[in-house]
Amino acid sequence: MQILRQRRGMSRAVLGGLIGMSPSWVKRVENGQLHTPSLEMILRVAETLRVQNLAELTGHTMRVDLFAGPGHPRLPAVADAVNRFPIDSSGQAPSAAHLRARLSRAWAARHSAPNHRDVIGALLPGLIQDSQLAVRQADSGAERRAAQAALSEVYSLSQFFIAYQPDAALLWRVAERGIVAAQESEDPHTIGVAAWLTGQAHRDAGPHHYDAADDVILAALRHLEPLLHDVDDDVRAIAGALQFEVGYTAARRGNSGTAWRHWDAAREIARSLPEGYYHPVTSFSRAIMGAHAVTIAVELHSGTESVRQAARAEATAIPSRPRRARHRIEQARGYQLDGQPDVALATLAQAYEAAPETIRYNGYARRIVLEETEAKAPDRRRRAAELATKIGLLAA
Incomplete structure (x- = not known):
C-alpha cells in the first residue's frame, strides 16, 4: 500500500481522507502494526489507488481482476x-x-x-x-x-x-x-473516435498509463481543432468528448481545477450542438454534460459535490440505455461517498432496470452491491442480496 500510495504522490493524510480513515491508521497498516483490513476496506483502498489487480495490493500471486466482469x-x-x-x-x-x-x-x-x-x-x-x-x-x-x-x-x-x-x-x-x-x-471523425477509445483504455489501465491517455487525446484534439470552424456536428461532438476525457483523467489524478476547466470546454462545445443531437458512439450531447459533471465529482472523491451534481442531472434525458445505466452507477458512487448507502443501492436498482448488462460488468457497481450484502441494516442487506443475485454475484 505504501509503494502504490507513493507512486500516486499521495501523503498518508490524503489517502486516509479519501478512504475515511486517519493518517495514523494508514501508517500502522503500512508498518505492519495492524492486521490485514477487511475486504470492504481493501476494495476501498484499491479503488482510491486505482489498483487493477488486487494481487498488487495484497501480495498474493493469484490473479484477481478488480474491475473486470464475467x-x-x-x-x-x-x-x-x-x-x-x-x-x-x-x-x-x-x-x-x-x-x-x-x-x-x-x-x-x-x-x-x-x-x-x-x-x-x-x-x-x-x-x-x-x-x-x-x-x-x-x-x-x-x-x-x-x-x-x-x-x-x-x-x-x-x-x-x-x-x-x-x-x-x-x-x-x-x-x-x-x-x-x-x-x-x-477521416477526422474516425480518428477522433479511435483516439477517444484508446485514451479510455490507457486511463483504465491504471495511473502509470495516465500520461499515455493524455498524449493520445491531446494529439487528437490538436489535429481536430483547426478544422472545427467548418465541420459537421459529429466532428464537433467528438472534439467535445475528447475535451471531457482530458478532464476525466485529470479528476483521476486529483487535479480539480484542470478537471473542471476541461468539463467547461466540453460544455461549450455541447451548447453549440443542436438541441436533440446525440453522438452515436460517445453519447456526447447537451444531455450528457450533467452526467459528466457527476463523474468528475465522483472521481475527485467529493461526496457532497457528487450528490449536488446528481440532483441537477436528469438521467431520463439520456436516450441510450447503457449510458443511462452508467450514469446511475456514477450517481450511486456519489451517494456512497456521501454516506447514503440506501440511496446508492436504490440507484443501482435503477441502473439494473435501464441496462442489466451494464451493471453486471461494472466493477464499481459490483463492489457497492457486495459491500451492502454485509450491511448491518437487515432491509438493506436483503435488497443488496436480491440485486447481487440478479447480476450474478450470488447464486440464486
Whole structure:
C-alpha cells in the first residue's frame, strides 16, 4: 500500500481522507502494526489507488481482476473473429454504404437494448470479417479510405463489447487496430473516435498509463481543432468528448481545477450542438454534460459535490440505455461517498432496470452491491442480496 500510495504522490493524510480513515491508521497498516483490513476496506483502498489487480495490493500471486466482469458467452466468437488471420479474400465484399448501414443499426441496437452486449456480440463477427474484406478488395484510394473508416468503427464497436471483460490483451489488440485503421482512413471523425477509445483504455489501465491517455487525446484534439470552424456536428461532438476525457483523467489524478476547466470546454462545445443531437458512439450531447459533471465529482472523491451534481442531472434525458445505466452507477458512487448507502443501492436498482448488462460488468457497481450484502441494516442487506443475485454475484 505504501509503494502504490507513493507512486500516486499521495501523503498518508490524503489517502486516509479519501478512504475515511486517519493518517495514523494508514501508517500502522503500512508498518505492519495492524492486521490485514477487511475486504470492504481493501476494495476501498484499491479503488482510491486505482489498483487493477488486487494481487498488487495484497501480495498474493493469484490473479484477481478488480474491475473486470464475467466473460460474456459471445466473447469467444468475437475473439476468434478478431484473432483470425485475414488472408482469405474470396467472396464479394459488401459496399461501404452497406457496411455503414449495418454499423448504424448496430449502434442503434446498442443504445436501445437492455442486454446490449448480447446484441452487438452477435453482430460483431460478421462485421469484422466483412469490413476486413472490404479493405482488401478496395480498388481505389478513396474506396480504401472509406473501408478503413468503416473497419475502424467496427473495432470501436468491438471495444464497447470487450471492455470490462477478462481479456485485456484482446481489448488492446482491438484498440491498436482501430487507431491504425483510423489513421489510414484520414477521416477526422474516425480518428477522433479511435483516439477517444484508446485514451479510455490507457486511463483504465491504471495511473502509470495516465500520461499515455493524455498524449493520445491531446494529439487528437490538436489535429481536430483547426478544422472545427467548418465541420459537421459529429466532428464537433467528438472534439467535445475528447475535451471531457482530458478532464476525466485529470479528476483521476486529483487535479480539480484542470478537471473542471476541461468539463467547461466540453460544455461549450455541447451548447453549440443542436438541441436533440446525440453522438452515436460517445453519447456526447447537451444531455450528457450533467452526467459528466457527476463523474468528475465522483472521481475527485467529493461526496457532497457528487450528490449536488446528481440532483441537477436528469438521467431520463439520456436516450441510450447503457449510458443511462452508467450514469446511475456514477450517481450511486456519489451517494456512497456521501454516506447514503440506501440511496446508492436504490440507484443501482435503477441502473439494473435501464441496462442489466451494464451493471453486471461494472466493477464499481459490483463492489457497492457486495459491500451492502454485509450491511448491518437487515432491509438493506436483503435488497443488496436480491440485486447481487440478479447480476450474478450470488447464486440464486
